[in-house]
Amino acid sequence: MTTLSRASLILDALAESRGRLTLSELATRTGLPRSSVHRTIQDLESELYVVRTSDRPGYTLGPGVLKFGLAGHLQLLSANRSKLVSLARxxxxxxxxxxxxxxxxxxxxxxxxxERLIGVTKVGRSFSLHASCIGKALLASLPPVRAEELLPDALERFTDTTVVDRGDLLAELDVIRRVGIAVDIEEHDVGICAVATAMVGPTGALQAIAVVMPTRRFAAKGAAALWGLKDLNPSIDATAAKAHLDEKRRAGLG
Incomplete structure (x- = not known):
């Protein structure tokens, strides 16, 4: 394994943890020998890609990664902005x-x-992968084994319609892979429904685009959201996707 590969594994582990990790914890999460983790951490620390935490042993991502994150973020936004504007209109x-x-x-x-949604979804808000259409769309774009690895052992329930049975969720991800869309019927927030699709975007990053609306408008406008997403992602199987959308709506809203 190359030095770059080891560094990538360590940085990914720190990003996923959203907190500090010790050398031993990094070795466990990455599968690397502790000695290799130690050598790589020293190199990353010298460039401020990681920093030691002051209150207890461990490392977190450092300011050195910001220059990459900010540049990539701006490229991602500019490459997709016109698509979002067209879809919203x-x-x-x-x-x-x-x-x-x-x-x-x-x-x-x-x-x-x-007809702006106030206080429901904001830029920067995070969603559980299993309880949102954006999360399910992104998961379904990964190899099944990797998607399973990202899921927690116990799936948190947010509403009465959140899918918390692991087998049911994995079966739904198989459907999403086939039809090209994911549907959220009040699974994360009561009163909100959404449809999403995932694709590799113009910057080469995996991304999801969603249409989000109040539940009261979903029965009448869910299909329009589907067709709007298909304009952005031609690989969507429109007929099968419409059937999946209708099935989810009946199961969730009756």
Whole structure:
């Protein structure tokens, strides 16, 4: 394994942990020998890619990674902004852009419709992967084994319609892989429904784009959201996706 590969494993582990990790914890999470972790950490620390925590033993991501994160973030936003604007205008609902943030999905951009949703979804908000359409769409874009690795052992329930049975969720991810869309029927927030699709975007990063709306408008406008997403992701199987959307709506809302 190259030095770059070891560094990537360590940085990914720190990003996913969202907190400090000791050398032993990093060795466990990455599968690397502790001696290799120690040598690589020293190199990363010298460039401020990682820093030691002051209150107790361990390391966190350092300021050296910011220059890459900020540049990549701006490229991601500029490459997708016009698509979000068009989608929001076409559907007259909120259009959102999301990416992985460790073991969660995070909203990185949003274009609000004239019928703005207040206080429901904000840029920077994170969502559990299993309880949001953006999370499920991103998971379904990964190899099944990797998707399972990102899921916690116990799936948290947010609402009455959150899918908390692991087998049911994995079966739904298989459907999402086939049809190209994920549906959220009040699974994360009561009163909110959404449809999302995931794809490799213009910057080469895996991303999800969603149309989000109040539940009261979903029955009438869910199909319009689907067609708007298909304009952005032609690989969506429209017929199968519509059937999946209708099935989820009936199961969740009756």
């Amino acid at each position: 076409e559907t007259n609902e909120n259009a959102e852009l999301a990416i992985f943030n460790g073991r969660e999905a995070v909203i990185v951009d949003q274009v609000a419709s004239p």
